Amino acid sequence: MRREATELFRRLGMTVNLTQPMRKMSVSQRQMVEIAKAISYHSKVIVLDEPTSSLMDREVEKLFDMVRMLKNQGISIIFISHKMDEVFQICDEVSVLRDGHLVMTKNTKDTNLNELIKAMVGRPLDNRFPPVDNKVGDTILSVQHLSTKYAPYLQDISFDVGRGEIFGLYGLVGAGRTELLETIFGVRTRAAGRVYFNGKLSNFNSARDAMEHWFAMITEERKANGLFLKGSLTFNTTITNLNAYRRGPALSDPKMTKATQHEIKVMNTKTMGPDELIASLSGGNQQKVIVGKWLERAPQVFMMDEPTRGIDVGAKYEIYELIIKMAKEGKTIIVVSSEMPEILGITNRIGVMSDGRLAGIVDTKKTNQEELLRLSAKYM
Numbered sequence: 001m002r003r004e005a006t007e008l009f010r011r012l013g014m015t016v017n018l019t020q021p022m023r024k025m026s027v028s029q030r031q032m033v034e035i036a037k038a039i040s041y042h043s044k045v046i047v048l049d050e051p052t053s054s055l056m057d058r059e060v061e062k063l064f065d066m067v068r069m070l071k072n073q074g075i076s077i078i079f080i081s082h083k084m085d086e087v088f089q090i091c092d093e094v095s096v097l098r099d100g101h102l103v104m105t106k107n108t109k110d111t112n113l114n115e116l117i118k119a120m121v122g123r124p125l126d127n128r129f130p131p132v133d134n135k136v137g138d139t140i141l142s143v144q145h146l147s148t149k150y151a152p153y154l155q156d157i158s159f160d161v162g163r164g165e166i167f168g169l170y171g172l173v174g175a176g177r178t179e180l181l182e183t184i185f186g187v188r189t190r191a192a193g194r195v196y197f198n199g200k201l202s203n204f205n206s207a208r209d210a211m212e213h214w215f216a217m218i219t220e221e222r223k224a225n226g227l228f229l230k231g232s233l234t235f236n237t238t239i240t241n242l243n244a245y246r247r248g249p250a251l252s253d254p255k256m257t258k259a260t261q262h263e264i265k266v267m268n269t270k271t272m273g274p275d276e277l278i279a280s281l282s283g284g285n286q287q288k289v290i291v292g293k294w295l296e297r298a299p300q301v302f303m304m305d306e307p308t309r310g311i312d313v314g315a316k317y318e319i320y321e322l323i324i325k326m327a328k329e330g331k332t333i334i335v336v337s338s339e340m341p342e343i344l345g346i347t348n349r350i351g352v353m354s355d356g357r358l359a360g361i362v363d364t365k366k367t368n369q370e371e372l373l374r375l376s377a378k379y380m
Contacts, residue, residue: 004040009036012036012066026174031053039070043075045077046078048077049080050310052081052086053306055173088108093106094108094111094116096120098119098122104119117313121312121313128313128317128345129317129342130320130321130324132324132346133328134348135328136163136165137163137165139161140162141195142159142160142161142195142196143160143184143195144158145192146195147192147193148179152356155357157180157357159351159358161334162332164327164330165327166324166333166347167334167350168337168346168350169351169352169353170336170350170352172377176357178220178305184303185217187207197213197301215301216297217294217302218291220309227278227289229279232277233269233271233278233281234260234274236289237259237263237292239293240293257274261274263296266322267322268288269281270282282311283311284312284314287308287319291307299331300330302326302333302334303333303335304323304335306337306338307319307335307337308337323346340372344364344369347364349364350367354378354379354380356379357379359376359379
């Protein structure tokens with residue numbers, strides 16, 4: 001088995017430690033192993049559902065090389081993606097689904113980005129991102145010389161974030177962006193450093209501690225955000241704040257339903273109603289439920305790790321609008337994104353991570369993709 005696996009990965013140009021448990025691999029490594037497994041079946045048709053959502057640029061190129069190689073061998077590929085530049089790069093033909101209906105099929109050479117967006121959302125989007133018109137106030141969150149005790153390590157990270165600011169975190173996969181959010185949120189052990197919120201020491205030792213101090217966090221993987229797929233929208237929306245819906249010793253169904261209806265309206269969630277099962281919703285609408293669930297706790301600092309991963313362009317735009325709206329209301333947003341246009345499109349400033357260290361902080365309006373790439377490679 002090891003010989004066959006080694007030969008497969010060699011053929012695909014992939015380097016993988018065959019003895020490492022999958023749970024210890026990064027999301028991108030697990031993704032590549034899944035793709036290799038599909039290829040090992042000698043399949044005639046391979047469906048790739050959002051295969052590049054957690055891959056670095058060089059891994060995406062490697063994947064596309066694999067796809068071209070398989071195509072040349074007569075294997076058919078169905079490539080599902082919300083990254084439209086990739087669709088034009090790798091696909092011969094594109095079909096668009098909207099609300100369960102096939103609305104367009106064309107050769108990629110006979111269409112363009114604007115036509116694709118219009119087909120996906122049912123209307124033209126004049127701008128890919130809403131205007132970032134929030135006002136940044138005084139420093140509300142201060143991270144000072146933060147380091148972690150266990151691998152993957154963070155080293156001596158310091159930065160300040162203002163009230164009502166949208167602060168982006170960019171870097172290659174494995175640079176330490178997620179670990180930084182987890183350390184601030186109290187789910188990763190600190191070795192050194194301090195976190196101050198509103199001028200008070202806020203070295204949280206658990207997620208519960210962070211939540212009680214008005215912090216919220218959306219994780220990179222939707223499954224890890226506590227969605228109960230067999231539960232209703234009401235159950236999923238209210239689960240993080242049940243004490244707010246008590247009437248005596250019991251929970252109040254009317255209060256929970258009212259709160260859910262409010263979040264459905266705020267988030268523009270496309271659903272049949274509060275009693276609908278969360279499993280029946282699209283990825284974009286599930287993501288809206290996750291955001292709405294946290295908003296029910298009225299957080300002051302909202303940390304979002306890849307909040308638009310795997311959702312369509314229309315739902316992305318609505319998430320962007322919500323992020324900017326929250327910032328304008330005085331909430332502080334820290335957002336991690338692997339998509340460079342996104343991090344440049346919705347933030348005020350960007351901190352760039354490189355190999356567990358903060359390589360620099362840039363003003364979004366005064367930087368470009370080349371500068372972000374330069375900083376992301378600083379300590380590699």
